[in-house]
Amino acid sequence: MAGSDVILLDFWPSMFGMRVRIALAEKGIKYEYREQDLQNKSALLLEMNPIHKKIPVLIHKGKAINESNIIVQYIDETWNDKSPLMPSDPYARAQARFWADYVDKKVYDASKKIWVFTGEEQEKGKKEFIEIMKVLEGQIGDKPYFMGESFGYADISLVTFYSWFYTCETLGNFSIEKECPKLIAWAKRCMQRESVSKSLPDSKKIYEFWNDMKSKLGHEHVPEVENFGSFHVWFSTG
Incomplete structure (x- = not known):
C-alpha cells in the first residue's frame, strides 16, 4: 500500500x-x-x-x-507533542472516557429514532434525546468545555453530532437550543475552532443527504430500523 x-x-x-x-x-x-x-x-x-x-x-x-x-x-x-486531547490527571482522564462512552451509548440511538420514525415513536425518541442532551448539558455547566478550560476528547465525542442537530430539529419539529441553551452555546464555542469548523459538514447539506437517502430507500422502509439497510450500517460504528 x-x-x-x-x-x-x-x-x-x-x-x-x-x-x-x-x-x-x-x-x-x-x-x-x-x-x-x-x-x-x-x-x-x-x-x-x-x-x-x-x-x-x-x-x-x-x-x-x-x-x-x-x-x-x-x-x-x-502524536503527543502538541494539543493534548486527554487531561493529564488520571481521574479527569477517566471522567473524559466516561462521558465519551455515554455519548456513544446514548446519543446516536436516540437521534436515530427522530430521523427514522414519525408519530408517537418519534415523540418518544425526541423525549429521550432531549433528556440525554440535558444530562450532557449538566456536565458542561458553565465551563467552556466538557472537562474545563481545554477542548478535548469528550468534546470531540459529542460535537460531531452538532452537524446533525438541524436534521433532528427539522424532522422532529423542536428546538434543541430552546431545551438546552448552554449545550448549544458550547457547540458554537467548539465551532469557533478551525479543527471543528472545517471537519463538520454544513448542517443543511446533512439534511439534504438524509432526504436523498430516504428517497432512495423508500418511505415504506424508513420505520424498519433494524432493517434500515446501508444507512443504518453507515452510522452504527462508534
Whole structure:
C-alpha cells in the first residue's frame, strides 16, 4: 500500500468519521483521505476492518485502528507533542472516557429514532434525546468545555453530532437550543475552532443527504430500523 503514512477511510456525513478528522486537525497531521462507497465497500476497507467492515478506519504505517473513540485516543497518544486531547490527571482522564462512552451509548440511538420514525415513536425518541442532551448539558455547566478550560476528547465525542442537530430539529419539529441553551452555546464555542469548523459538514447539506437517502430507500422502509439497510450500517460504528 504505497502513499501516505496516514490514511483515513471515511464517509463524509459520518459523525464518527468527523471525530477522527477533528483529532487529526488538532494535531496538525497530514493524511490521505479516502472517501468510501459503503454500498460497494472497497477491498481495502474490508481488509483493514474485517470484523465490523465499517468506517472510520485510520491506517498508520500500514496498520489499521478501528472505532472512532479508540482512534482519537490513538492519535492523542501517538502524536503527543502538541494539543493534548486527554487531561493529564488520571481521574479527569477517566471522567473524559466516561462521558465519551455515554455519548456513544446514548446519543446516536436516540437521534436515530427522530430521523427514522414519525408519530408517537418519534415523540418518544425526541423525549429521550432531549433528556440525554440535558444530562450532557449538566456536565458542561458553565465551563467552556466538557472537562474545563481545554477542548478535548469528550468534546470531540459529542460535537460531531452538532452537524446533525438541524436534521433532528427539522424532522422532529423542536428546538434543541430552546431545551438546552448552554449545550448549544458550547457547540458554537467548539465551532469557533478551525479543527471543528472545517471537519463538520454544513448542517443543511446533512439534511439534504438524509432526504436523498430516504428517497432512495423508500418511505415504506424508513420505520424498519433494524432493517434500515446501508444507512443504518453507515452510522452504527462508534
